[in-house]
Amino acid sequence: MATQTLARLTPTQVDAFWRDGYLALPNFLSDDDVATLSASMDAMDRWVQTHEHPDVQREPNALHTDRVAIRKISHIHLNGGVIWDELMRRDEVLDIMEDLMGPDIRFHHSKMMVKPPFEGSLKPWHQDLPEGFITHEEADRLRPWGTDLQPEQVPIIAIQYYLDDSTLENGCIQVVPGSHRRGLFEDPLHEWRIDPSETVAAEFEAGGALLFHCLTWHYSAPNTSPNGRRGVVYEYMAPATGVELSYMGGRELGWGMPLRSPG
Numbered sequence: 001m002a003t004q005t006l007a008r009l010t011p012t013q014v015d016a017f018w019r020d021g022y023l024a025l026p027n028f029l030s031d032d033d034v035a036t037l038s039a040s041m042d043a044m045d046r047w048v049q050t051h052e053h054p055d056v057q058r059e060p061n062a063l064h065t066d067r068v069a070i071r072k073i074s075h076i077h078l079n080g081g082v083i084w085d086e087l088m089r090r091d092e093v094l095d096i097m098e099d100l101m102g103p104d105i106r107f108h109h110s111k112m113m114v115k116p117p118f119e120g121s122l123k124p125w126h127q128d129l130p131e132g133f134i135t136h137e138e139a140d141r142l143r144p145w146g147t148d149l150q151p152e153q154v155p156i157i158a159i160q161y162y163l164d165d166s167t168l169e170n171g172c173i174q175v176v177p178g179s180h181r182r183g184l185f186e187d188p189l190h191e192w193r194i195d196p197s198e199t200v201a202a203e204f205e206a207g208g209a210l211l212f213h214c215l216t217w218h219y220s221a222p223n224t225s226p227n228g229r230r231g232v233v234y235e236y237m238a239p240a241t242g243v244e245l246s247y248m249g250g251r252e253l254g255w256g257m258p259l260r261s262p263g
């Protein structure tokens with residue numbers, strides 16, 4: 001796996017993100033990053049075998065009873081220790097967020113999404129905005145707007161980094177390009193909305209990263225392969241226009257923390 005010299009996004013990449021609602025950044029993390037973060041995840045995985053933790057969600061489709069399979073670890077920037085906090089604050093990442101949404105950048109939340117071999121379950125088609133960023137009342141207010149809800153009004157962007165190769169077989173994220181310009185829908189999305197000819201599989205080698213907007217339709221399939229897939233998500237936001245964002249009581253978890261300010 002190659003490592004990449006990090007650089008600001010090009011205008012073409014910025015345009016592609018706002019046109020498609022997502023952007024692929026292959027080879028974003030260095031080999032050292034992947035090794036260090038993987039070792040930390042391995043240590044958490046060992047700990048979870050003998051301990052319960054409210055932020056650790058177990059795999060609901062687990063085939064084994066002899067070992068705990070992790071599906072999700074919430075607030076990984078807190079639970080995982082300093083390297084996960086450092087990744088959240090990293091200048092190269094904030095530079096990219098600044099290229100996409102300007103210099104006033106706040107953190108929203110983090111989570112590790114795991115798809116254990118053969119038993120990793122699917123995440124249904126959804127948009128992130130109604131899943132923790134706005135109240136139900138605000139979602140009810142925004143849905144009738146349809147395409148009048150512009151993605152630029154709600155600059156909330158996720159980056160998911162892959163510690164393993166992420167493929168169709170092990171449940172990579174799939175997206176519908178341009179779906180962030182269709183408005184806000186029910187959560188999760190009705191399956192009938194998805195036209196398979198429109199979907200794109202965001203496959204990566206370990207170290208790659210995917211950026212996606214909070215209105216972009218996305219999904220990840222069950223893991224039917226012998227290869228696990230660990231993908232850590234950090235969500236960032238800039239001030240919204242005409243939309244009331246909510247931290248859902250997550251302030252003490254770092255939600256809303258300013259990471260970069262104008263000037």
Ligand SMILES: O=C(O)CCC(=O)C(=O)O
Nearest residue numbers: 113123128218220231233
């Ligand atoms: O990693 C996955 O499988 C799904 C992640 C996702 O859908 C999300 O972070 O919104």
